[in-house]
Amino acid sequence: MTEREETQLELADAELDCVKAQALRAPGLGEHDAQLHEVWKPRKGWVGWLMTGDHKRLGILQIVTAFIFFLLGGLEAMLMRLQLMRAENNLLSADLYNQIFTTHGTTMMFLFAVPIMQGFGIYLVPLMIGTRSIAFPRLAAFAYWTYLAGGIMLYTAFFLGIGPDNGWFSYVPLANSDFSPGKRADYWAQMITLTEISSMATAIQLIATIFKMRAPGMSLNRMPLFVWSILIQSFVVVFAMPAVATASGMLASDRLIQTKFFQIAQNGDAILYQHLFWYFGHPEVYLIFIPALGIVSTIIQTFTGRSIFGYLPLVLSIVSTGFIGFGVWVHHMFATGLPQLSQSFFTAASLVISIPTTVQIYCWIVSLWRGKPRFTTALLWVLGFVQVLVMGGLTGVMLASVPFNTQVHDTYFVVAHFHYVLIGGAVFPLFGGIYYWFPKITGRTLGETLGKWNFWLFLIGFNVTFFPMHILGFIGMPRRVYTYLPQMGWDNLSLTATIGAGILFTSVWLFLINAAKALRRPVLALDNPWHADGLEWATSSPPPVYNYKRLPVVESRDPLWKRTDPMPVLTGLDETKHEVVITSVLDAIPSHREHLPGASPWPFVLAIVVSGGLWVLVYTSYAWWPSLLLIGAIIVAWYYRNSKTERSGAGGF
Amino acid sequence: MNVRTAIDVSGLEVEKFGSADTLWWGNLGLIVVESTSFALLIASYFFFRMRYTQWPPDDAGVPWFTFGLPNLILIVAICLPMSRVNKNAPNASQPWLTKMLAVSAVLMAGTVALRVFEFQTLHTGYSEHSYGSITWALLFMHGIELGFGVGDTAVLAVYSATRELDRKHRADIQTVCTFWNFLAISWVVIFAVVYLGGRML
Numbered sequence: 044m045t046e047r048e049e050t051q052l053e054l055a056d057a058e059l060d061c062v063k064a065q066a067l068r069a070p071g072l073g074e075h076d077a078q079l080h081e082v083w084k085p086r087k088g089w090v091g092w093l094m095t096g097d098h099k100r101l102g103i104l105q106i107v108t109a110f111i112f113f114l115l116g117g118l119e120a121m122l123m124r125l126q127l128m129r130a131e132n133n134l135l136s137a138d139l140y141n142q143i144f145t146t147h148g149t150t151m152m153f154l155f156a157v158p159i160m161q162g163f164g165i166y167l168v169p170l171m172i173g174t175r176s177i178a179f180p181r182l183a184a185f186a187y188w189t190y191l192a193g194g195i196m197l198y199t200a201f202f203l204g205i206g207p208d209n210g211w212f213s214y215v216p217l218a219n220s221d222f223s224p225g226k227r228a229d230y231w232a233q234m235i236t237l238t239e240i241s242s243m244a245t246a247i248q249l250i251a252t253i254f255k256m257r258a259p260g261m262s263l264n265r266m267p268l269f270v271w272s273i274l275i276q277s278f279v280v281v282f283a284m285p286a287v288a289t290a291s292g293m294l295a296s297d298r299l300i301q302t303k304f305f306q307i308a309q310n311g312d313a314i315l316y317q318h319l320f321w322y323f324g325h326p327e328v329y330l331i332f333i334p335a336l337g338i339v340s341t342i343i344q345t346f347t348g349r350s351i352f353g354y355l356p357l358v359l360s361i362v363s364t365g366f367i368g369f370g371v372w373v374h375h376m377f378a379t380g381l382p383q384l385s386q387s388f389f390t391a392a393s394l395v396i397s398i399p400t401t402v403q404i405y406c407w408i409v410s411l412w413r414g415k416p417r418f419t420t421a422l423l424w425v426l427g428f429v430q431v432l433v434m435g436g437l438t439g440v441m442l443a444s445v446p447f448n449t450q451v452h453d454t455y456f457v458v459a460h461f462h463y464v465l466i467g468g469a470v471f472p473l474f475g476g477i478y479y480w481f482p483k484i485t486g487r488t489l490g491e492t493l494g495k496w497n498f499w500l501f502l503i504g505f506n507v508t509f510f511p512m513h514i515l516g517f518i519g520m521p522r523r524v525y526t527y528l529p530q531m532g533w534d535n536l537s538l539t540a541t542i543g544a545g546i547l548f549t550s551v552w553l554f555l556i557n558a559a560k561a562l563r564r565p566v567l568a569l570d571n572p573w574h575a576d577g578l579e580w581a582t583s584s585p586p587p588v589y590n591y592k593r594l595p596v597v598e599s600r601d602p603l604w605k606r607t608d609p610m611p612v613l614t615g616l617d618e619t620k621h622e623v624v625i626t627s628v629l630d631a632i633p634s635h636r637e638h639l640p641g642a643s644p645w646p647f648v649l650a651i652v653v654s655g656g657l658w659v660l661v662y663t664s665y666a667w668w669p670s671l672l673l674i675g676a677i678i679v680a681w682y683y684r685n686s687k688t689e690r691s692g693a694g695g696f
Numbered sequence: 697m698n699v700r701t702a703i704d705v706s707g708l709e710v711e712k713f714g715s716a717d718t719l720w721w722g723n724l725g726l727i728v729v730e731s732t733s734f735a736l737l738i739a740s741y742f743f744f745r746m747r748y749t750q751w752p753p754d755d756a757g758v759p760w761f762t763f764g765l766p767n768l769i770l771i772v773a774i775c776l777p778m779s780r781v782n783k784n785a786p787n788a789s790q791p792w793l794t795k796m797l798a799v800s801a802v803l804m805a806g807t808v809a810l811r812v813f814e815f816q817t818l819h820t821g822y823s824e825h826s827y828g829s830i831t832w833a834l835l836f837m838h839g840i841e842l843g844f845g846v847g848d849t850a851v852l853a854v855y856s857a858t859r860e861l862d863r864k865h866r867a868d869i870q871t872v873c874t875f876w877n878f879l880a881i882s883w884v885v886i887f888a889v890v891y892l893g894g895r896m897l
Binding site for chain 2 (some may be wrong): 124178179183192243246247248250251252254255256280282284285286289290293296300302303304306310311318319323364375417554593596608609610611612613614615616622624625627633635636637638671675678679682683
């Protein structure tokens with residue numbers, strides 16, 4: 044669709060949408076709408092945002108925050124590329140370079156990739172499964188504020204010149220107090236604790252929401268693929284994240300109270316740290332990648348105009364990726380001299396994990412082949428994803444081989460590989476998802492022309508940046524060096540990569556301009572501008588605070604394309620309260636009704652105290668017991684204030 | 697969009713107990729996270745064992761059962777009143793629930809007190825070597841959970857004594873019971889690792 048056609052389409056429906064928007068917002072136009080609005084409406088002003096339990100507001104907060112961290116991480120990447128564009132450059136000092144690459148990796152992994160995927164989950168899952176909220180709205184609020192506090196903690200340290208400088212994995216013994224005096228590694232460890240608390244809390248509630256709050260009729264075998272991907276991601280989170288929380292906790296206690304987990308002289312073990320970290324670290328890749336698979340399937344289904352090919356193999360592939368993802372972590376440690384038997388096992392597992400991804404790619408190709416693809420910007424991002432991910436996957440298969448792996452260990456070949464996997468596997472689908480769901484979230488469509496510029500520049504810029512790094516790795520350029528000598532012969536390829544980074548930078552700017560232009564326009568998008576099939580498009584765009592006027596009942600895997608007319612809905616909920624219907628895990632048969640709590644300041648207060656306590660712990664170990672007492676007191680206050688009036692919906696949502 | 701009523705849920709009850717309740721799933725999620733953390737600490741214990749020729753190391757003694765064994769018995773024994781509370785929480789009289797929760801909370805506080813003494817009988821400090829660090833970590837992390845168990849149960853006892861329990865709060869009581877069962881099961885495993893592992897490995 045060209046931008047001109049799109050604008051005409053929007054104008055033709057503008058009047059209709061304005062009337063609809065008024066009907067949603069103005070009390071009095073519809074008694075039913077007004078009643079629902081009154082019960083579910085958030086409090087006004089910034090206090091309403093601080094206290095909100097609305098999954099849409101929390102999702103928007105998380106997505107926007109994560110995107111800001113993405114921009115910060117991108118700026119750090121740009122600085123690194125400028126430093127490396129020629130030999131013996133002195134733009135950045137060695138110390139600043141170390142802080143920047145550590146903060147870049149930490150930001151992208153802990154503050155951008157996982158949170159933004161979970162942010163999409165928080166926003167979209169209740170809409171996609173046809174309910175009014177997530178299972179534990181206050182836990183969701185607590186999770187968001189804790190995540191934000193973690194990000195603020197990292198960047199405060201960074202801007203004060205005491206940012207972590209040991210790499211995003213903070214390996215010991217380098218990160219031990221002997222080799223890293225000062226507080227840099229402590230900030231890293233406590234930031235990890237905060238972001239992990241947030242991710243785990245979010246994952247738990249997404250699992251509970253998906254299992255128990257699906258619309259009647261949405262049995263597991265009718266569940267949208269994006270919801271499947273968020274479910275599996277959440278399971279990976281609850282089994283993987285405790286490992287990094289354990290590792291960072293041990294590191295912090297080694298540094299703070301002189302335990303000896305990783306002190307070699309007292310029989311501590313640096314390899315144990317690597318095991319704990321990578322037991323989390325490799326599944327981390329998949330918990331970034333898995334939701335992206337759901338985004339890709341959703342976009343392909345919509346823009347081919349027919350049901351996705353191979354729903355069952357796609358679901359099984361996501362599930363098996365989640366499982367096998369726990370059996371490959373040692374391939375990050377091949378250079379540590381592990382026994383050959385374990386190396387062989389992890390080589391095999393690392394090869395096996397490419398099978399489910401390949402199955403999915405074949406399913407998507409068949410879907411595109413059988414349908415009539417509409418090459419919108421969202422679909423272009425998906426096609427770009429296939430190109431980039433396949434290349435990253437192939438170098439991944441190469442890296443699974445021990446001799447090859449040890450040869451290129453810690454070189455730019457590895458940097459190229461994981462950027463192909465992570466940017467290809469997550470950022471491309473994410474941009475596709477943003478173009479796809481932007482009308483749902485904001486009520487406005489992003490411009491297609493600027494979008495296509497954004498995509499093509501990103502694809503070209505990405506390949507120009509990262510493809511040369513394969514060759515740089517082959518000719519011996521190590522990772523994490525802040526400069527190099529002219530006679531190494533790395534100048535030209537490094538300069539090429541920096542030019543590519545400039546193109547990427549321009550592309551992201553175009554996206555920001557596109558978003559700003561769209562947001563300045565009035566709300567004009569159609570409820571379902573893509574003629575999509577997901578339940579999230581069965582309500583207005585943006586959705587009202589209560590999501591659906593009538594909660595939908597699902598009759599097939601394609602709830603909008605293959606439904607009886609008029610659309611089946613559910614009645615009988617007490618709409619004077621925050622009431623939702625709870626259904627059975629497998630077949631989504633209605634079981635009972637539940638009341639959800641309303642808006643509350645306590646999640647915000649608790650997040651402040653938890654993060655404040657961890658912050659003080661950076662400087663004194665005595666903070667642990669007053670912090671625990673204060674946390675306990677706040678939880679008790681939260682529990683007691685959770686009175687009947689709050690439960691019944693008075694006081695906003 | 698035209699709609700028709702396919703299902704009327706007005707006849708369904710409000711709030712249910714057990715695995716029908718979303719809270720049960722949330723609690724299970726937290727238990728999975730805690731279990732994974734304990735499992736990783738136990739794995740670390742065995743990993744450290746490989747670095748020693750003698751276990752416990754020369755300058756540490758084996759942990760005594762003096763406080764550990766009574767505490768094991770107490771932690772497991774508290775499952776009995778908690779199981780009764782769990783079973784009867786949906787319908788039991790409020791004074792009975794208050795009494796049972798209060799008694800359980802006092803007994804749980806006893807487990808925390810015994811845990812403090814347990815550290816004295818480990819015969820190692822936390823900062824001497826990795827053996828000391830990991831044994832302290834196992835006891836401490838589980839001890840923090842015991843503290844949360846006491847806090848949860850005590851707050852619910854006070855709530856039950858001072859306010860009317862609705863179905864939601866009765867479900868909260870069941871959640872604490874499930875949590876304590878988890879603490880007991882996990883402690884049986886951790887106890888075996890710390891106290892028997894110190895003798896048999």
